[in-house]
Amino acid sequence: MKRLSQRTLQTITIGLIIVGVLALALSGLLNQIVGKVIDPLVAVQGWFATRTQAMVEFFTVPRDVATLRQENLALQNQVSQLQSELLAARQQLTETDILYALLDYARAKPENKYVAASVIGRDPSPFVKYIIINHGSDDGIIKGMPVVTQQGLVGKVVAVTATAARVQLITDPGSIINVRLEEANTDGQVLGSVTGDVSLDMVNPSANLVQGDLILTSGLGGVYPSDILIGQVLSPESSDSTLFQKATVQPVVDFVNLRAVLIITNFRPVDYSPLVP
DSSP states (O other): OHHHHHHHHHHHHHHHHHHHHHHHHHHTHHHHHHHHHHHHHHHHHHHHHHHHHHHHHHHHHHHHHHHHHHHHHHHHHHHHHHHHHHHHHHHHHHHHHHHHHHHHHHHHOTTSOEEEEEEEEEOOOTTOOEEEESOOGGGTOOTTOEEEOSSSEEEEEEEEOSSOEEEEETTSTTOEEEEEETTTTEEEEEEOOTTSOEEEEEEOTTSOOOTTOEEEEOOTTSSSOSSOEEEEEEEEEOOTTSSSEEEEEEESSOSTTOOEEEEETTOOOOOOGGGOO
8 A cells, every 4th residue: 555655646746747847838937947957058068169179279270271381382383384384375376376477478479588587686775776586698688688577567687697687677767768658649758766766758748648648668779679568657747848748657567576577588679879979
């Protein structure tokens, strides 16, 4: 009987606890109680987690930083190598384009014979405009030969060695070229200058000089063959007090980025100085 009473009491007690828990859960008080009990435990767990993470970072971050530095250095080297390869590819592509353009120009004028040359130097003096090319007398180059690109007239050979030649540009202050204007149908002269600017002079005052008119070599004087493009009239200048019309000229050749040229080898300049009284 006594044992039965104890079991009954335990059953009642457990039942009351269950009923109480259910009542607390239904009333919402259980969540508040559980939250108050768990919050300190969560805070303690967070404190331990923070300290544990700090210790892990203390031991692992130096190793990670060293690894990252090595990877960063490797990536920088790879980027530098790729940039060098890209620059070389662009340069090779540009050179190929230039050679194709020169070839097209030579095919368009089959009456001439050409030797292609690379620009290997420029005169350092600001008062003269010359370039050095990598072909000379060994390649049949002689003084006076005209030099062109696919764009137009560059200048003429003024000095030659066995393996190189010096070319006077049309922008040089000593350069004087007899020319004709296509639209105005008249002659004139194109002059270089110390500043590298090119000008048109000695144009008949009665000629209709207009902006954009093409300027080509006339062949007069025997220094250059005829019909090589030089540039365009940029700003005509006329005055009642001058005997001739003048104009500034826009050359067609990009002398700043000049890298390859063609020498016309079958043209010989005419030396008529003994005929001049």
